[in-house]
Amino acid sequence: MARLGVGEWAAIPHLVHGFLSRDTRPYHPEGHDWSSELEAHDATGLAVVVARQVHGTRVESVSGPPAARPEADGLLTSARGVAVGVVTADCVPVLLVARRHRVAAAVHSGWRGTLGGIVGEAVAAVRGTGIAAGELEAAIGPAIGGCCYQIGPEVRVAFEERYGRAFVGDAFRDAAPRPYLDLRPIVRRQLEDAGLRPQAIRTVGPCTKCDAAYASVRRDGPRAGRQLSFIGWR
Numbered sequence: 001m002a003r004l005g006v007g008e009w010a011a012i013p014h015l016v017h018g019f020l021s022r023d024t025r026p027y028h029p030e031g032h033d034w035s036s037e038l039e040a041h042d043a044t045g046l047a048v049v050v051a052r053q054v055h056g057t058r059v060e061s062v063s064g065p066p067a068a069r070p071e072a073d074g075l076l077t078s079a080r081g082v083a084v085g086v087v088t089a090d091c092v093p094v095l096l097v098a099r100r101h102r103v104a105a106a107v108h109s110g111w112r113g114t115l116g117g118i119v120g121e122a123v124a125a126v127r128g129t130g131i132a133a134g135e136l137e138a139a140i141g142p143a144i145g146g147c148c149y150q151i152g153p154e155v156r157v158a159f160e161e162r163y164g165r166a167f168v169g170d171a172f173r174d175a176a177p178r179p180y181l182d183l184r185p186i187v188r189r190q191l192e193d194a195g196l197r198p199q200a201i202r203t204v205g206p207c208t209k210c211d212a213a214y215a216s217v218r219r220d221g222p223r224a225g226r227q228l229s230f231i232g233w234r
């Protein structure tokens with residue numbers, strides 16, 4: 001199983017992070033065991049917290065394995081021994097870090113979360129701890145691309161109504177019968193809008209439907225596996 005990440009982040013003390021490729025085992029939404037994947041990727045012993053993802057915009061802070069998994073699509077932590085993770089199979093995983101402040105976050109941004117602006121909510125949650133947005137770095141991970149992601153015209157209308165055509169226009173490509181959407185450029189723009197420096201935002205990895213190393217619901221249907229993206233502190 002492959003692991004992608006940001007090379008420069010390897011120099012951040014205690015930080016461990018990665019965008020893993022697909023777990024080929026059947027996915028168990030009520031409590032998938034990621035320990036073997038984490039062991040294979042240098043994260044042994046880390047408690048990884050994965051929320052119940054609901055395609056919303058709620059961001060929760062965690063300091064250890066919670067008694068009940070929070071219902072959220074973004075998780076934030078600054079605790080040693082804890083990582084936060086998101087599980088995807090076409091949606092956009094985003095990892096955030098404020099290296100001088102030892103705060104990290106993982107965000108699940110599908111089209112609904114992107115429409116709702118979840119990365120902006122995650123940046124706001126970090127700012128709520130007293131950290132300026134300009135201190136944050138972001139990595140936008142493997143997700144379905146504009147090559148493959150056909151959506152209903154109502155999705156395009158919803159984005160244009162909320163953000164304006166200038167903001168989202170080039171993320172859509174006209175096609176019959178339905179347009180294509182590339183979510184990652186919108187997520188990047190939202191992060192810039194929230195105050196991140198453009199050079200602090202990286203896009204990592206391929207289109208999940210094009211590359212068989214990744215789970216893709218659009219390619220494999222409901223039986224597609226999932227991939228884990230995580231970030232935390234040893």
Ligand SMILES: [Zn+2]
Binds near residue numbers: 146147148149
């Ligand atoms: Zn593709």
